[in-house]
Amino acid sequence: MTKTDRQLFLALLLIGVFLFVCSQFFFYQPNPQSRVVIKVSGEIIQTIPLQKGTSQERFIVEGKKGKAIVEIKELKVRMLEAPCPDQICVNQGWIDSPWQTIVCVPNEIVIYLDKEAPVDAITG
Amino acid sequence: MNKTRKLVFFSLFVTLATALGFLETLLPNPFPLPGVKLGLANIVTLLVLYVYGFKEGFAVALLRVIFASLMAGTFLSISFMLSLSGAILSTIMMGLLIRTMSALSIIGVSMVGAVSHNVGQLITASFLIQTPYIFYYLPVLLLAGIPTGLITGYIARLLLCYLKKLKTV
Numbered sequence: 005m006t007k008t009d010r011q012l013f014l015a016l017l018l019i020g021v022f023l024f025v026c027s028q029f030f031f032y033q034p035n036p037q038s039r040v041v042i043k044v045s046g047e048i049i050q051t052i053p054l055q056k057g058t059s060q061e062r063f064i065v066e067g068k069k070g071k072a073i074v075e076i077k078e079l080k081v082r083m084l085e086a087p088c089p090d091q092i093c094v095n096q097g098w099i100d101s102p103w104q105t106i107v108c109v110p111n112e113i114v115i116y117l118d119k120e121a122p123v124d125a126i127t128g
Numbered sequence: 129m130n131k132t133r134k135l136v137f138f139s140l141f142v143t144l145a146t147a148l149g150f151l152e153t154l155l156p157n158p159f160p161l162p163g164v165k166l167g168l169a170n171i172v173t174l175l176v177l178y179v180y181g182f183k184e185g186f187a188v189a190l191l192r193v194i195f196a197s198l199m200a201g202t203f204l205s206i207s208f209m210l211s212l213s214g215a216i217l218s219t220i221m222m223g224l225l226i227r228t229m230s231a232l233s234i235i236g237v238s239m240v241g242a243v244s245h246n247v248g249q250l251i252t253a254s255f256l257i258q259t260p261y262i263f264y265y266l267p268v269l270l271l272a273g274i275p276t277g278l279i280t281g282y283i284a285r286l287l288l289c290y291l292k293k294l295k296t297v
Contacts, residue, residue: 008229009236014276016243024267046258103261107253109206114257 038102040081042074043114047103053116054079067111086111138176138184144193145172150199152212164272167242167280169196172285173219174238174260182223189215206256210249234288238281243273 042050050077056078063074064068070087074099074125080100083093086108093108106115149169152220169192177185193215197208221244223236246269253264 005235006231006233008231009233009239012232012239012275013278015272016239018270020267020274027264028267043257048255064271081257105264107257107262109210109253109257112206112257 067113069111145169146195149196189219213252214245214249218245235281239277242277248274
């Protein structure tokens with residue numbers, strides 16, 4: 005490892021840590037009023053509002069490869085079952101804050117949390 | 129260098145890269161993060177870049193992605209696009225660094241290769257899946273590329289020694 009290597013290593017590390025801190029700072033904000041957005045092949049197919057005290061619910065989502073099961077509990081969501089070979093989306097577990105995303109590449113399903121527009125305030 | 133000899137060694141390198149890439153999909157991932165892997169195939173790309181040059185390195189990277197996807201049955205699927213874009217970006221970055229920054233050793237080049245591979249994948253993923261939210265994941269992939277790049281860089285340096293000693297390549 006030359007001196008330039010070490011400098012490069014430190015530079016990359018600093019950029020990484022800086023971006024990580026920034027992303028946590030900008031994106032991470034636990035929000036009591038959020039909703040789950042489920043996209044298949046880039047199109048939104050379902051949005052589900054999340055509320056405190058909601059009991060466990062399961063949804064079947066038809067992906068490109070087959071049926072996947074999405075589970076919602078209180079303010080968090082996870083991929084319970086998926087037909088993909090690597091099961092990365094299932095192993096990711098629960099997500100609970102806006103901007104967090106579960107992506108299942110083989111099945112082309114994206115699940116993310118979004119801040120909900122205050123519909124109740126408008127509709128009364 | 130003898131033309132036939134080069135052809136044979138080039139084919140061996142392509143085969144090796146394909147096999148390593150495929151082997152990696154069979155092994156359990158040592159990094160429990162989506163999109164992060166060791167990048168064993170990158171060792172071969174790196175060696176070819178050093179032993180032959182940019183053109184050959186690029187060809188190896190391209191061919192091994194195509195062959196690996198044909199073997200895994202994912203040709204032209206999204207995961208194929210992801211590995212292709214990662215391989216292209218990382219090979220271009222590594223080739224540029226080898227040509228312009230001689231102060232950098234093979235380990236530094238490998239680190240940049242691993243990081244740019246991850247970043248290239250993420251850029252394509254954000255286009256294909258169409259959520260900017262995916263960039264939330266950028267720092268994680270960037271940081272993960274550093275240790276994987278270091279490991280593959282060290283392995284490549286060891287192998288490069290032997291290849292140079294052989295003088296047959």
